[in-house]
Amino acid sequence: MxxxxxxxxxxxxxxxxxxxxxxxxxxxxxxxxxxxxxxxxxxxxxxxxxxxxxxxxxxxxxxxxxxxxxxxxxxxxxxxxxxxxxxxxxxxLDKPEILIHDGKLDFKTLSKLDITNEELKEAMREHGVEYFYEVKLAMLEIDGTISIISKNSNLIQTHYKRKHNDKSSGSQIS
Structure with missing residues (x-):
């Protein structure tokens, strides 16, 4: 051998x-x-x-x-x-991506990452946030989670695990 x-x-x-x-x-x-x-x-x-x-x-x-x-x-x-x-x-590794900063959506990044409006709203609801303007910072982390920091410091921050994006369903953010 x-x-x-x-x-x-x-x-x-x-x-x-x-x-x-x-x-x-x-x-x-x-x-x-x-x-x-x-x-x-x-x-x-x-x-x-x-x-x-x-x-x-x-x-x-x-x-x-x-x-x-x-x-x-x-x-x-x-x-x-x-x-x-x-x-x-x-x-x-990929780097984290900013999706929302001070209530303003980064449409270019959202489009590049194929994150739908419904998916982003679902992540916000998971974090107890109803409106985009209430978001201080939303990030797509390298592990696929969407982290959201609310302008309301009384809310508990959680992580939303991004589901696989099915391009045939849901409307795209444009």
Whole structure:
């Protein structure tokens, strides 16, 4: 048993990891915590399609475990580097987006993020806010939640978890 085929599996797994990280970043999947059926099917199909790219001709248990171990190690290493070098974190993750500031909606950002009027109003109701002018700050956080800070300091602030946007329903903010 030579080490070379296993180093090949490690190299292939790391390459697939970086490809998937870049692809998810480019395609702007902000709501990974809010997957719909189509998203889950896509992830399953992608994992199946890249399996052979990671392990090559080695379909043994050891080959699969080495590929998985390589993925865990690279993920752990990336997390450590993100904490040490915040600019790397900025490169890999989306930044929070301002949706409303002092009662004024940022229509350009709302349109870019495909956030509907109903979705924004639902988030406001979750936070106990009825009107846009009552919102001091509304942000789409990197985890897909919409945080709202009311001008009324007596209201309890909560988080609204953004549901996956179905472009066929609801009216868009324009």
């Amino acid at each position: 030579t080490l070379s085929p296993y180093l090949d599996i490690i190299f292939r797994s790391v390459a697939v990891y970086f490809f998937m990280t870049i692809a998810l970043r480019l395609f702007g999947k902000k709501e990974l915590s809010q997957l719909n059926t189509g998203d889950i099917i896509l992830i399953l199909l992608i994992s199946n399609s890249v399996q052979n790219a990671m392990v090559g001709p080695d379909t043994s248990l050891l080959g699969g475990l080495i590929a998985a171990l390589a993925l865990f190690i690279i993920n752990y290493g990336i997390k450590k580097l993100e904490h040490k070098y915040p600019k790397l974190n900025t490169l890999l």
